[in-house]
Amino acid sequence: MDRGRKTGLRWLLVVVVLVLACVIALWPRGGDEGESDRAAPAPVRTSAAAPPARVNLPGCPGGSGGQVAQLRGVHANCLADGSDVDLGAALAGKTTLVNVWASWCAPCRQELPRLAEYANRTGAANVLLVQVQSDPEQGRRMLGELGVRLPAVHDSGAARAAFAVPPALPASYVVTADGAVHFVTEPRVFTETDSIAAAVDRYKER
Numbered sequence: 001m002d003r004g005r006k007t008g009l010r011w012l013l014v015v016v017v018l019v020l021a022c023v024i025a026l027w028p029r030g031g032d033e034g035e036s037d038r039a040a041p042a043p044v045r046t047s048a049a050a051p052p053a054r055v056n057l058p059g060c061p062g063g064s065g066g067q068v069a070q071l072r073g074v075h076a077n078c079l080a081d082g083s084d085v086d087l088g089a090a091l092a093g094k095t096t097l098v099n100v101w102a103s104w105c106a107p108c109r110q111e112l113p114r115l116a117e118y119a120n121r122t123g124a125a126n127v128l129l130v131q132v133q134s135d136p137e138q139g140r141r142m143l144g145e146l147g148v149r150l151p152a153v154h155d156s157g158a159a160r161a162a163f164a165v166p167p168a169l170p171a172s173y174v175v176t177a178d179g180a181v182h183f184v185t186e187p188r189v190f191t192e193t194d195s196i197a198a199a200v201d202r203y204k205e206r
Contacts, residue, residue, distance in 0.1 A: 057143065060151045061096075061128065063089025068179045074162045076130065076153035079140055085153050087162075091175045095204055096126040097196070098173040100160065103131070103138035105169045107189050109146065116148045118196040125174070125200045128153065132160045132169075174203035 060078035063086055071088035078085050091098070099115055101108035112129070119127040129152035131139040136154040143152065153159075163181070165171050172184040182203040190196045 057140070057149060058151050060085045060153055061090040061126065064093045065089075066092030066179070068092050068175060068181065070179075070181045071159075071162050071175075074158045076155045076159050077136070079129075079131065079136060079143075079152040079154055087153070087159055091128070092179060093177055094126060095177050095200065096128055096175045097200055098128050098130055098163070098175055100130045100132055100155075100163065100165050100169060100171045100173070102169055103134040103142045108170045109142065111170050111190050112143070112146050112148045114190050114193050114196060116146075116150055117193045118190075119150055121193070121197065124197070125204070127151070130155050130159050130163075132157075132165065172199070174200055176204060 057080040059080050060083065067088045068091050069088075071091060074087045076085050076087055077083070097115070097118075099111070101112065115127055115129070118124055127150050129143075129148075129150050131152060132155045139152070139154060143149075163171070163173055163183075168188075170189060172190070174182045174184060176182070180203075184199050184203075186199070187195055190199075
């Protein structure tokens, strides 16, 4: 009788343990409670990114029949419309200040508005911007932000090699009507409009 009672109690304990195990296994966790039924958070709506600032750039210069020997066969893409520009032909027969710049160049950002001011002066030489080592769309955006409206081309490397542009930008060159190419060293970076006019006149008179 005692043995049967002990056996019964033993089985009862086994059943109780199993029931408790099942209850614990099925009991919802506090951290996960209702997770499956909880609606996913609505996506945060953000306003569309503002389009890049753009500027209505003037067209690029065309050829007049001559050639600047140092730039013969050098081509670039006009930032205004993507057209091909033969730089050797486009710069022949007239004095042009060529400014080489990049969208990542901080001094270029300071210098470009001064070049635009110079180009608006009576009697100023032509000005051509040559963007190098940076994305053309970034260049258009930068010119738009600065309000600079000057003829500009994007160079894939040929112009930089032909001008022998140094690593530090910006770099400016005066291409005179006789086809000579002069690297402007004084000053290396234009901070005043008068200094641009003086540099151009200095090389024109040689």
